Amino acid sequence: MTQEAQRFFINEDQQVLEEILLHRRDVRGNYFKKDPTSDENINRILQAALSALSIGFFQSREFVMIYNNETKEAIKASFQEDNTKSSHQFSDEKQQKYTQPKLEGNTESPLKVAVFYKPKNEPVLGQTSMPNMGKYSVVCAIQNMWLMARSLNIGMGWVSILVPEKVKTILNVPKENQLIGYLCFGYTDKFYHKPELEIKKWDYKKLQNEVVIQERY
Amino acid sequence: MTQEAQRFFINEDQQVLEEILLHRRDVRGNYFKKDPTSDENINRILQAALSALSIGFFQSREFVMIYNNETKEAIKASFQEDNTKSSHQFSDEKQQKYTQPKLEGNTESPLKVAVFYKPKNEPVLGQTSMPNMGKYSVVCAIQNMWLMARSLNIGMGWVSILVPEKVKTILNVPKENQLIGYLCFGYTDKFYHKPELEIKKWDYKKLQNEVVIQERY
Numbered sequence: 001m002t003q004e005a006q007r008f009f010i011n012e013d014q015q016v017l018e019e020i021l022l023h024r025r026d027v028r029g030n031y032f033k034k035d036p037t038s039d040e041n042i043n044r045i046l047q048a049a050l051s052a053l054s055i056g057f058f059q060s061r062e063f064v065m066i067y068n069n070e071t072k073e074a075i076k077a078s079f080q081e082d083n084t085k086s087s088h089q090f091s092d093e094k095q096q097k098y099t100q101p102k103l104e105g106n107t108e109s110p111l112k113v114a115v116f117y118k119p120k121n122e123p124v125l126g127q128t129s130m131p132n133m134g135k136y137s138v139v140c141a142i143q144n145m146w147l148m149a150r151s152l153n154i155g156m157g158w159v160s161i162l163v164p165e166k167v168k169t170i171l172n173v174p175k176e177n178q179l180i181g182y183l184c185f186g187y188t189d190k191f192y193h194k195p196e197l198e199i200k201k202w203d204y205k206k207l208q209n210e211v212v213i214q215e216r217y
Numbered sequence: 218m219t220q221e222a223q224r225f226f227i228n229e230d231q232q233v234l235e236e237i238l239l240h241r242r243d244v245r246g247n248y249f250k251k252d253p254t255s256d257e258n259i260n261r262i263l264q265a266a267l268s269a270l271s272i273g274f275f276q277s278r279e280f281v282m283i284y285n286n287e288t289k290e291a292i293k294a295s296f297q298e299d300n301t302k303s304s305h306q307f308s309d310e311k312q313q314k315y316t317q318p319k320l321e322g323n324t325e326s327p328l329k330v331a332v333f334y335k336p337k338n339e340p341v342l343g344q345t346s347m348p349n350m351g352k353y354s355v356v357c358a359i360q361n362m363w364l365m366a367r368s369l370n371i372g373m374g375w376v377s378i379l380v381p382e383k384v385k386t387i388l389n390v391p392k393e394n395q396l397i398g399y400l401c402f403g404y405t406d407k408f409y410h411k412p413e414l415e416i417k418k419w420d421y422k423k424l425q426n427e428v429v430i431q432e433r434y
Contacts, residue, residue, distance in 0.1 A: 018261070217389045
């Protein structure tokens with residue numbers, strides 16, 4: 001690409017993106033197959049992450065690639081403990097539904113990626129008045145990974161029911177780093193046609209006009 | 218789409234996505250043109266947002282569409298106050314560079330979108346042990362908007378140097394809502410070929426092997 005190149009996208013490109021956005025799913029543990037993903041595909045997913053915004057060009061993101069089963073088991077154990085606690089916070093009806101989606105996916109998928117935010121000890125451009133911007137940049141990278149994986153027909157699940165400090169201990173993570181996402185990657189024979197929690201009637205899908213406000217509240 | 222459809226993406230689709238990811242830029246104020254974006258395009262950008270994950274299917278996101286110049290001016294004024302404070306936190310050399318990228322973009326672009334996270338007063342599935350997951354879901358929606366806009370050849374800039382509480386007052390936002398992003402949308406005649414802060418040597422671009430860790434630290 002030359003310095004002056006201005007990439008112009010056409011209608012077909014926009015439709016491809018919309019299809020990928022629409023078919024991205026949060027894939028649960030029971031839908032992962034054991035087949036490993038190729039190094040080439042993993043590199044494309046990581047490159048997608050690195051092409052995301054990093055506020056102040058600070059690039060405060062680190063990715064731990066976990067293939068080892070013992071590590072996955074240890075993290076799964078810390079998840080289970082937390083999951084029991086979490087489910088008790090819901091009403092009876094919701095609690096029953098809560099146990100339905102298999103939330104962990106901690107050993108089934110061949111690859112886990114723990115994504116960390118590494119804070120800096122000096123002011124970061126664009127982050128002085130919104131201190132969460134560093135973490136949000138890491139989330140932008142995760143969303144890119146998700147979409148790239150989906151385009152490669154690889155499922156991704158984002159596990160958020162775990163205890164970050166326990167994950168950090170297991171992975172020997174530097175104290176200052178903060179866990180943003182624990183991601184599962186692998187092939188799946190089931191991408192749901194809609195979000196699983198919508199199908200299971202956890203809640204209804206909101207319409208655009210319910211969440212869009214014109215000019216001011 | 219039928220219930221059983223499993224969308225399979227091919228090599229060309231993956232390349233389109235990679236091109237969009239690679240050409241996404243954080244567009245600054247001075248590069249926006251005045252031309253309005255069509256309602257159809259804006260709807261496609263909003264639909265992209267709504268197709269993102271919402272943790273626990275909670276859909277805790279609200280989008281304020283700002284076209285009115287007075288509102289933009291008021292937010293810009295609150296930005297300028299904060300920007301003067303922010304720039305003093307950097308060293309002399311960095312401070313000089315800091316004034317170069319035009320960070321506000323607050324009146325030039327025809328459309329601003331203020332994106333809010335609306336917390337819920339009850340436990341949210343997937344958020345009980347990682348309380349930031351609700352906000353991170355909103356960031357996933359913003360990243361989708363960014364990519365959709367870029368595919369439509371529309372620039373987006375994420376302004377993070379502002380005072381969220383002042384923006385909330387100007388927009389009459391409910392007290393519990395939290396500002397996640399103040400976004401500028403519009404056509405641009407300049408998508409940089411690289412991140413602007415890389416071109417301006419604010420910092421160097423990190424390589425994949427500098428941020429990827431195998432198995433554990």
